[in-house]
Amino acid sequence: MKRSIVCRCEDISEEDVIHAIDEGYTDIEELRKKLRIGMGPCQGRVCIQIVARILEKKTGKKVATTPLPTVRPPIIPVSLGTLASENDEK
Amino acid sequence: MKSKADVVIIGGGVNGCSLAYKLAKKGLDVVVLEKKYLSSGATGACGAGIRQQWSTRENALLAIKSVKMFEQLSRELGQDIEFRQGGYLIAVHDEKEMEQAEKNVAMQRSLGLKVDILKPEEITSVVPILDVQGMKAIGATFCPTDGHANPFRTTFAYADAARSLGAEINTHTTVMNLKITKKAIRTVVTDKGSIQTNVVVNAAGIDSKGIAEMVHIHLPLTPMRKEIMATERLQPLFEAMVISFKDGIYFSQQKEGQIVGGIPIPEEKGGYKTMPTFRFLEHMSRTLTRYAPMLKHVNLLRHWTGFYDVTPDARPILGEVKGIKGFLQCNGFSGHGFMISPMVTELLTDLIVEGKTSEVLQNLTLDRFKDNNIEKELSVVG
Incomplete structure (x- = not known):
């Protein structure tokens, strides 16, 4: 079976996104929480634009008017050891 | 949007959606109003834990009975909630x-x-x-x-089940005002129209305080x-x-x-x-x-x-408020709304459908703060 991968981090295909939109999840945040798109190490840099385009095709919501999901820092993964070593605990 | 409903629930978190499902199952005409998207508030940001080890009897009872219901929930709703x-x-x-x-x-x-x-x-x-x-x-x-369970999946599964039983769930819909006549709830005014109803459930998380203020009720949140x-x-x-x-x-x-x-x-x-x-x-x-x-x-x-949404005793505010018929609270969960949601919504369903109250519900009404009759929950984390 051929699958077009939309989200590489969470292994989500175009069909998965279309199926979720058909079920009524037409909000980008709801799609994120339903499918985990944007929750992997890339934080949505690969998938969100593609999902927004599928959403436009399915619902007519323009990509430009679809808000990006909330940014959740850090921008790139950081190890807990690095974060813990910055300064001594007060 | 419907212009009339048996029950209007304000808030599309796990408690709002669970209550919508249970009331719709009893044959009631239910409308949910959510300002943003489903699980956009505390539910979607929570730590997903389900704990029964509490210091107060009410919380322990709610949690123990909720776990029994969580054990059956994936099967009941037909979706895996990852419990x-x-x-x-x-x-x-x-x-x-x-x-x-x-x-x-x-x-x-x-x-x-x-x-x-x-x-x-x-x-x-x-x-x-x-x-x-x-x-x-x-x-x-x-x-x-x-x-623990997946809070998004749980909320969405409740919402899907509620919709298929006829409940109407409106996201991106903001409540602007509540109207009362003769000390009873009559109308909910939203930015997309008004709904006539006799029962309003305030399950809006931290925004519950502002909702209650529309009818001059002060919630200690x-x-x-x-x-x-x-x-x-x-x-x-x-x-x-x-x-x-x-x-x-x-x-x-x-x-x-x-x-x-x-x-x-x-x-x-x-x-x-x-x-x-x-x-x-x-x-x-x-x-x-x-x-x-x-x-x-x-x-x-x-x-x-x-x-x-923290209360002075770290326990939820549930049930009807004295003085306004049909205005029910389902808030003040103080960080553990997800884990006790199955039992909380069960008790509220009994109250709404049959007028049946219970010891737990009575001990958790808003009145307890007026009488200063509070026992603080000590087992709080996060």
Whole structure:
């Protein structure tokens, strides 16, 4: 079976996104929480634009008017050891 | 949007959607109003834990009965909510904490819950990655039937089931006003039209306070900003949720493999600010690597903010408000709304459909603050 991968981090295909939109999840945040798109190490840099385009095709919501999901820092993964070593605990 | 309904629920979190499902199942005409999207508030930001080990009888009862319902929920709703019972391990750090823990365990056991008090050397047999010396534990309590579930999946599954039973769920719809006639709720005014109804349930999380103020009811709710983090996915390392009331930390490994956890920032005050802080990352990573040193090699992917709607006794406000017929509260969960939602919505359904009240519901009405009849929940974390 051929699958077009939309989200590489969470292994989500175009069909998965279309199926979720058909079920009524037409909000980008709801799609994120339903499918985990944007929750992997890339934080949505690969998938969100593609999902927004599928959403436009399915619902007519323009990509430009679809808000990006909330940014959740850090921008790139950081190890807990690095974060813990910055300064001594007060 | 419908212009008439038997019940209008304000808030599309886990409690709002669960209540919509249960009322629709009883044949009632239900409308849910959600300002943003489903699970956009505390539900979607929460730590996903389901715990029965509480210090007050009401919370323990609500949680024990909720777990029985969570066990059946995936089957009932026809969707996997990823409920898993890996237990909760509560670290005990000193004699005073041990005294309270023994009191809690005695009460929990009297309600039929299986809870054990662990010796320090037994802690790592439950959670192998812990460093007992690093976490400064003199023991722990452990309840094997505690666990966690996926809050998004749970909320969406309730919403899907409610919709298929005829409930109307309106997202991106804001409540502007509530109208009362002869001391009873009559109308809910939204930015998309008005709905006539005799019952309104206020399940709007931290926004519940503003909703109640529309009819001049004061709810003693304080929004407390909380931060949570998630790591990258890992192989299964441990099954239990680890928490400490003294350090405030909690963390568990979810089904997908990521470790999710939080800790309060010591100097944090109440408020509505949502920006995640570096202070949290420092404090969390230091405490977490003290508890489990091997995690220092693990990458943190994301952290985010959510709110606890905190009441003076850290217990929810439920049921009808005196003076306004048909205005029900379902808020003030103080950080544990997800885990007790099955039983809370069951009790409210009984109240709405049959007018049946219960001891637990009566002890958790808004009136308890007026009479100063409060018993504080001590087992609070995060």
